[in-house]
Amino acid sequence: MTQTAQERAHVSAPASGITLSRLMPWIIAILFLLIMPILFGSNSAITIMNQMMITIVFALAYNMLLGQGGMLSFGHAVYMGVGGFMCMHIIRMVEKYGIPLPLPVLPLFGGLFGLGLAMIIGSFSTRKAGTVFAMISLGIGELIAACSVIIVVFFGGEEGISGDRTYGLPFFGIEFLQQKEVYYLLAFWTVLSTILMYLFSRTPVGRMANAVRDNPERAEFLGYSARWVRYFSFCASGFFAGIAGGMFAINYEILTGEQLSLIQSGAILLITFLGGVGLFFGPIIGAIVFTLLQTVLSLQTEIWQLYVGALFVAAVMFFPGGLAGVLMMHVPAIRLGKLHLLIVPYIRTLVPAVLCIIGVAVILEILFHVRHSAPGDNEMTLFWITFDSHNPVAWAIGAVLALGGFWLARMSAPDLRDAWHRANTLDGGAA
């Protein structure tokens, strides 16, 4: 799904239309979504997957700005939030006045209100890109977030507003009482939004968004106003963020000021960047990984945010293409049929590296336990092993893992680099 890969298809077979091989990733993804609730049927698993899907739509919408349009926003949560709040009001009105509106179309309304807000704000914020845009988005985000506690009529103050999705008209007999029914509804919207967002990136405006991102001035001399291109991207992004808000309203049946806050805006930036802004499917990976970290890691350790922060900083420093970028780095090797060359060096480097990370984590956890747990409470459990946190052996094991892993990874790194080089060069070609 990289651009070059796309173009390859066009150049060799112009206007080739839809082929099975290009549809494959979509079909696999849809099948995957269909069987997930069968594999993981517990309500909490479904709740976590619902959260993932909401985050996926939101992250993809955000990447329409950051990755495709080159606009860094620090306040994008407001479009999702406002879309969600409007949906919540609609749910309440449906409940109060008995309006015949089936629940499944609700996210569309969220999208329309997100679009409406984006049209208003975008009319002045997209005039410039870069820092001006970023700062206006920060200011607007802060203002609307502040409104959430001031304008109680609409935002419901601190406790937010809640409603009951089951009061809407049943949709072909489905009342959306069960999480599983909600799951399939959200899955439908996730697939639909993802396809639409993908197609948007293939339209003239979507293509020009890339052009404006790379070189706004040149785009102007191709007949396109950079400002209007940004505006259209911004509105589209607001629309899909609003859809994510509608999905949120259906899933959680409550919206609070938290959804508008800068913390949410910052989180979506983190998620999108972690997944990879350069590729269409990057934010999907980011959303999945981050939701897992947030809900699962936080059950395991108190200092999970420290790990997430470190992971994020490391990603910016060493993998600016994000997780998707790391995956795509292997495409040339796969094309050359030389991926197998990498397997052994990978194992020899990554296993010690993982050990090193585990060692560091062990030391951090023990240190944290020693500093912050109740004195006398020396017993701690880590990786299903319970031990005494004041026992030097535990420290030693952590240190050995960390240093030994680091040393081994360091030793085998040149081999990996070498193998990498070989895997990415044509046979017989000059190095």
Place this chain on the structure above:
Amino acid sequence: MSFKTKFGVAAALALSVSATAVCAEEMKIAFIDPLSGPFASTGSNGLHQFEFAADKLVNEKGGILGGTTFKVDGFDNKASPQESLIQLQVAIDQGYKVIVQGNSSGVAHALTDAIEKHNKRNPDSRVLFLNYAAVDPALTNDDCNFWHFRFDANADIKMDVLTDVIKDNQDIKKVYIIGQDYSFGKAVSAAANSMLKEKRPDIEVVGDELHPIGKVKDFTPYARKIVSSGADAVITGNWGADMLGLGKALVANGFSGPVYTYYAAGSGITAAFGEAGKGVIRLVAEGQLNPPPNDQVVEYYKAYKAKYPDGNIDQPRIYNTIGFLSAAIEKAGTADDVVSIGKAMEGMEWDSIFGTKLMMRAEDHQVIQNMHVLVHTNEGVTFDYDNSGFGTVTESTIDMAGMDSPTTCKMDRP
């Protein structure tokens, strides 16, 4: 090697958090409160008090109903309503029957709403919600439901207590009301205004305002305004950094009258006020520590301090919650049927070691108990907070506060 290896099978892949079979011998209580992020200290302190109370009151006595023990587990909601709902779902799936939560009325609203819906939609896995500290009056009024029980006095009852004390202090002629700009701050302001008007019509409210929550860097301008207004006393519902900032700014800028508060003790705040807040800061709370009402409290507190030397028992209501719940289970004769337990709690009375009788009002599930107004000081403090030498001493007591307070609650019972 002193490793006691114990391989847990669970949680290898969290997506497959399987619904562990509910053990008849164990009552699982899910504590959903912030355990990371800015409010984590309050949350983890509360969790410790819950675990300690469960051990002391139930488990060390061999359990209730002939062997049912309590198990309290923390679920980190990161102070977020959204995350709370996810954790609620996880807890229900894992067979937790009782949810306890206290920090933030916003989260409490989200939880009580979600629990009501869940119990209606899934009669097989119903849960109870024991709210130990979220004080928004709406939770036991318009937004009440059968599954929610509150073990803290609500904001109106607390204000009733504070104004009873102010009523008797003839030195107070002018009062300044300041709070955070959200539902709780507004509730405090509304209650203070109406109750002062009723109890002491001669008192002039010289200021009544709200400031943005968690956004004020420097409270000096507010303190200036309060000093200039000539107020004799300040009433505030502020908590956390906003409480500390306001209190310190008031003292630093020359205010010396009483500051009546809801949350100005423990979690580092007592230590940070130190000498500056002495005799100025007053707060309304349940449960008496200084002077200790009886030997049981002394023993309980000492045992707690032995386990958590850096901790405080700043929430006796947590002890009350666990004690009340265990008594209700005994009364209902079952630890599985939450409807029976809930019905047993309605109207039930129970004596707490903190020198008070607890009564769970049946019509709105609001606990009624003795309330105290405490003063921040270092004199006569048996049990200090934050190991600072400072603590809170009971100044006055209102018996069974809010016994006849009205409620608008209309509850559907299962």
Place this chain on the structure above:
Amino acid sequence: MDLVVINLIDGLVTGLLLFLLSSGLTLIFSMMGVLNFAHASFYMLGAYFAYQISLYVGFWPGLIIAPVLVGVLGALVERYGLRRVHQYGHVPELIFTFGLALLIEEIVQFFWGKNIVPFEEPAALQFALFNIGGNAVPAYKVFMIFVAIAIFLGLLYVLTKTRVGMIIQAALSYPKTVEALGHNVPLIFMGVFGVGTALAGVAGVIAGPVLGTFPGMAFLLGSIVFVTIVIGGLGSLFGALVASLLIGWLTTFAATYNFEFASILTAFGMERPEDLSESYLRDLWVLTLPQIGPILPYLLMVLILVVRPYGLFGKRDA
């Protein structure tokens, strides 16, 4: 009248404190083109370092040692973090500092916990210097004013009168040329980053005791500092000063005067409804100025950016 004078003093304190942060931030921006999101985190580190030092040797040594430590840390971050990210462009740089801010907050919590730490003013300054109409002015505030002004003058001297300052000024506009003249521009960048973060560290040391030392202090101030330099104009030291004072006074005065928005609604010929609970405008009828005081800087920034994208005194597009 007394209240106006006292507010001017309080606003000056806030403004100068902001300036200590914004001056470093704007210097870093104009040299390196990096908006350092983690700037306020260095301010927080300053406060925590000084707190830790004060436990052993008291407040005064911390005033010197803590900023130095923060500055060294800042220089290391530039050398081993930012310089690496620089090659990927400005957006990754910004995102790097954003992640760094999160990380520093977590690290602070890791070591010092999540509670407020009792970091106190030195006992020598814990008295009211003078009174204006019943309002005490603590000696510590006056001390803060002096520290900030001394640093501002020092900075001005270094930038305009010394050789290093000349090179920095030249490198601001023509980094390539300065490099060609044989100056080590990366070293200058590292130095400026270090000094900028050290200034933030000073601000942290002197603000910690009055504004509270807790893990959220960076977040509370962080975006306001950003807003300050954007309003003042990116890269303009003078603009940073003006904007800092402007915001200091704006927020102070807004918090003091209970101007009611009801009077605006009345001016538009609307009548206050008897029963507010049914009115859709009920929140506006009861809104007062202090409620929105802290968000006024954001409003101001948006308005200024819409009209003048380069801020009040900026020369180039932000």
Place this chain on the structure above:
Amino acid sequence: MTVPALQLDGLRKSFGKTEIIRGIDLSISAGERHAVIGPNGAGKSTLFNLITGRFPQTSGTIRLHGHDLKGLAPFEINRMGLSRSFQITNIFPKMSVFENVRCSLLWSQGYKYSFWNMVSRSRELTEGAMEILDQINLTSRAELPAGVLSYAEQRALEIGITIAGGADVIMLDEPTAGMSHSETDYIVELIRKVTEDKTLVMVEHDMGVVFGLADRISVLVYGEIIATGRPEDVRGDPKVQEAYLGAALEAEH
């Protein structure tokens, strides 16, 4: 008489107190290849930027096919049929070469800001882009990101992007700057090929290029045109010799 493709009357531009363009009158008829030459700092690039709407003029008028361009933004001028290249290579480095060209076709093929068309479904777009790539000899490079091309290839792409939109007035800003001799010859051939039947205005430093390519030449010195005419006439003009050689000598010192 036909309307000139481009007409400048009394054009002036000041930056602060410094006047860079000091009253230029110039008329370029349709189909003409016109070169603007002059020493460094004469204001050639500024003149380009004024015509293409990058800077607003201080006074005077610019007419494209008789229409006044005052106050129009670059994209509006472009839509009227004027396209330009840049002295510093100005392409979309992260996009593929094919994509670079296709983007420059979008507006002229009437796609505007549409978000209901799929660009890959349009045969005209794909074929048009391939045709341009063929003209600039970059077909084999179509899939590569533009940023990795060699300098000469990037210049060629720059010209490709400039002509792709089908504008009838093409403005090239020093198309051969910084090139070796063989590369220059390649680009000159390319320009000759792609600007057939179009109006070409180019700024150039390399005299050889200009005299081979241009129908007429204007000499710009210190913001004024001191001579306009056929190459051989301009070459012989003593004023030009003096100004140009003098400036060149000055520059050497």
